[in-house]
Amino acid sequence: MIKKNEVAVVEPKEKNPGAENSNTDKPEFDLTSPEWYLNRELTWLEFNRRVLHEGEDERTPLLERIMFLSIVGGNLDEFYMKRIGGLKQQVGAGVRKLTVDGRTPGGQIDECHAVVRSILVKKKQLEQELLGKLSEQGIRIVGYQELDKDQQKEVDNYFQENIYPLLTPQGMDPAHPFPFISNLSVNLLVVTKYQHDAHPFLNRIKVPTGVGIPRFLRVGEGHLYIRFEDLIANNLTVVFPGLVVESCAFFRVTRNAITEQDGANANDLLAVIETALRNRKFAEIVRLEVDADMSALHRGMLAAELGIDEEKDVFTVEGIIGKRDLFEIASIDIPEFHYPLHQPFDHFCLSGDSPNIFHIIREKGSLLLQHPYESFDSSVQRFLREASRDPKVLAIKMTLYRTSAGSRIIPYLLDAAQNGKQVAVVVELMARFDESANIRWAEHLEEAGVHVTYGVVGLKTHSKVIFVVRRDFDGLRRYAHIGTGNYHAGTARIYSDLGLLTSDRVIAQDLTELFNYLTTGYAPERNYRKLLPSPRVLKKALLDKIEREIANHSTKNPGRIQFKTNALEDKDITAALYKASMAGVQVDLLIRDSCRLRPGIPGLSENVRVVSIVGRFLEHTRIYYFQNNGEEEYFIGSADIMKRNLEYRVEVITPVEPEELRKVLREVLDVQLADQRSAWEMLPDGSYIQCTGERKKGCHEILIEKAEKRLSDAQALCSLEQKRLVKRKKGRGKK
Structure with a gap:
């Protein structure tokens, strides 16, 4: 279990200060106050801490731990492209409107940077640990200088035949302006000079992508790997013949992905999107990553040329730049270092020689x-x-x-x-x-x-x-x-x-x-008689059903609401759930990542539980359950509880009415709420603790077993029916 963070003390306002509270004198909360709402971006980053923890957890198979490290790398790339990119646009547009949690766009960027830097420290430590463990198992990612002479000759030949023809070194001087740097590409900043001249030249080499060459090049027949860019860096005398290579450092940029144009009045939506895609390629840079070997001078030069704030937007990366590419290593086919193989089962009604x-x-x-x-x-x-x-x-x-x-x-x-x-x-x-x-x-x-x-x-x-x-x-x-x-x-x-x-x-x-x-x-x-589509129906329906649950709630017939979704961001739904808790309704929330609601606050949300599942599979299911005075309602569909999903997207939520299907949904909710391996519970301050207990299996393993049992039970029943049919036929034959 990770260490529990200190919980913020909440002092709600009271209706009758100085008097003893009775049942009618409950604490009064201003649900418009920012203090009751967590920030979307920060809670999403908190989710990535939980993902990273799966990589730290020694119960996770070794190559799966590498996979979780890779996932966090890719997630942070997307976070900067989408979320930080959008916030920077707001800053540039002079937006000063506060979020529901009371933050400005610029303030959110600063807080996110601080959290990301702390995650990077964890990533560095985990990378070092996992590479060491891989090495112990015979899977080694080494530097060029760690190869023996025969191995160096092998990779040098590969460089000459397969990589060198693809390289395009670009000089940077008055005759050669600073080159365009493509999004998420790994680049070498190379300083060269003539043999007897002190004047240095700056050059950029882009590591080729999309050319069928992996980021991690295999050396020999075993599991020895060298990075693509490291091989280039150690063959620079071939790229710059007759020049002295003074230094070489790696860097990578992230560009804003929010480049959509207003297509509301466009005659051709397709043309609008194609234009937006072209614009994305040249969008502003929102992050520069440099390796630890880059000098302060060159770091500052790059920041200036790319038009970013060196202090805020430049990140020094220890180890491998672009850790999302560790997916290649995580995909090595060594079964004992992966989760046990899961081959999806046929649905029991669709298995075998089932009819049309x-x-x-x-x-x-x-x-x-x-x-x-x-x-x-x-x-x-x-x-x-x-x-x-x-x-x-x-x-x-x-x-x-x-x-x-x-x-x-x-x-x-x-x-x-x-x-x-x-x-x-x-x-x-x-x-x-x-x-x-x-x-x-x-x-x-x-x-x-x-x-x-x-x-x-x-x-x-x-x-x-x-x-x-x-x-x-x-x-x-x-x-x-x-x-x-x-x-x-x-x-x-x-x-x-x-x-x-x-x-x-x-x-x-x-x-x-x-x-x-x-x-x-x-x-x-x-x-619409059964479906709850957005944007016209769904949000109002959810608010009405929450209100109904409050109205129906009593000591003899307690109300209950259970939502399973990727995110809870919409302020109106969050406020309604607070009201339900204050009325005594039990609210169970299985929220994968971003969640605005703070559970466990006396008088406000002590009846709310927020659980996040992080494990073998990515949670993507949406389930909405209402106890409804005994007339239970279950819904599934595509919508998360976010303002964009409820008001600016076409979503479909459908009721699930057959009793046997409801039992499966009930099983999913109960198994995940009882999880003691993959579940994390939110504290009132927005931090999480991992749920631990005697159960060793996480909900994903349990649900695999239950799916297998449904199929085997159906097959056994089918076999029994076939035997009965054969027996009846034999009986008729005797007659």
Whole structure:
């Protein structure tokens, strides 16, 4: 267990100062006061401390520990591109409006820098520890000078044949202006001079990317590795023949990714996004990373040339710059240094030689899918595959936020169009860092005759929905998949998500309304009877249900609210949950990363528990539960409790009504709230302590076992039914 931080003492205002409090004289809290709201950026950085701790935890397999170190590196890259980049834009625009937690944009940047620097210290210590442990196991990342002569000759030959032709050294002098530095590229700053001349020359070499050469080059047949840039640095006499190399140091820049243009009045949204992508390449620099060997003079020169504040925006990195690339090392195939292999199970209703998937859904009414415990391919992709080929299917509609080249989603949609189905796809062009891929997918789909739209102007379409219209024996019937995760085969193996396959007629009617809205952009007063879409319905519905829970709460029938989501950022929902706690309602929050609410404050939030799960899989599921006076309600869907999701995105939340499916959701909530391995509980000051106890398995391992048991129980039942059938046939034969 990590050490518990000191908890802030809270002194609430009282209605009757000096008098003894009675039940009617409860402390009074001003829920507009910034002190009750934690900062979004700082709580997200706190989440990365928890991720880093998984790398520090000796119970985690060695190469998985490297993976967590890599994940934090990538997370911080994205944090600077998106969050710090956005804050710097606000500072540049002169924004002075305070956040709900009472901070200015500039103040947030300064506080974030301080937290990041403390995380970097931890990363440095962890990197040194893990590289030492890797070395003990025969996996070594060494410097060029640590290689023997034969090994140096091997890598030098590789440099001459495979790297040297790709290099473009760039001088920096009056005839050669300071070069453009691309985002997240590793660069060498090389100082050279002539043999008998004291005047130095500055040069920049970019380490080539996207050329099929790994960051960590394997030497020989074992697990000995040298960094790409280190090999370049030790062959500079080849790059600069006849010159003396005085010094060489590495650096890396991070550019702002917030470059969207206002497309509200644009005639061509696609053109707007393409322009934004071009602008992102040249966006302002928000961070400069330099290695510890760079001189103060050159550090200052780079900061000046790049237009950043040397004191605030320059970070000295000990060890490997760009630690996200340690993913290459973490991916080494040595099973004993990884988590036990998990091959997703088929959903028990979809296993074996199961019939047409639409017959199964129609018979069952609804199926609940749990990824990555259950297979994405044999459920979601199968649903779309059979829809694309089934002659009775007339139309397929879906929303596409993110997918991957490894997914079969796009080929199945193309097949459907070629097979004469009506296919309509709402492609979200503004899915951050997936814009280029989504533009390509959209073009492929349009070329095949698919009706492609880009959603509603001014709103991101973040919902995860596939909608199929089929001519069944009794007329037209509509089938749907509504999920919490993207249609992405890669993330479906490492993200924890849920999906609902359903033929519910009311949900289908609601989805008809939703897709008509998405494909036309026209939003009259559409009547949704079961679904809770945003931006028009969801937030009000959540606030109303919280208020209902407060009204229904009593000593004999206590209320309960449980939310599982990636983030809790919206102030109105946070304030409503405070009110629920003050009314006595038990509030359990499984929040992965950012959370504004402070639990455990007497009189305000002593009935609130905030738990974060950090483990083998990335938590991505959204579940909303209300006790509702015994008439329990469960919802799943794509929306986090953030202002952007509730007010500026198209999201879909669906009820889960069949009792057997609710039991699975109840199981997920209970297992995670009882976790003693992967769970962290928030203290009133916003810090976290890791939950520890006798249970050695984390919730992810437990849920793997439960998914396996569901399948084995179903197979056993099927086998028993087959035996009974055979026995009955034999009995009839004797007669």
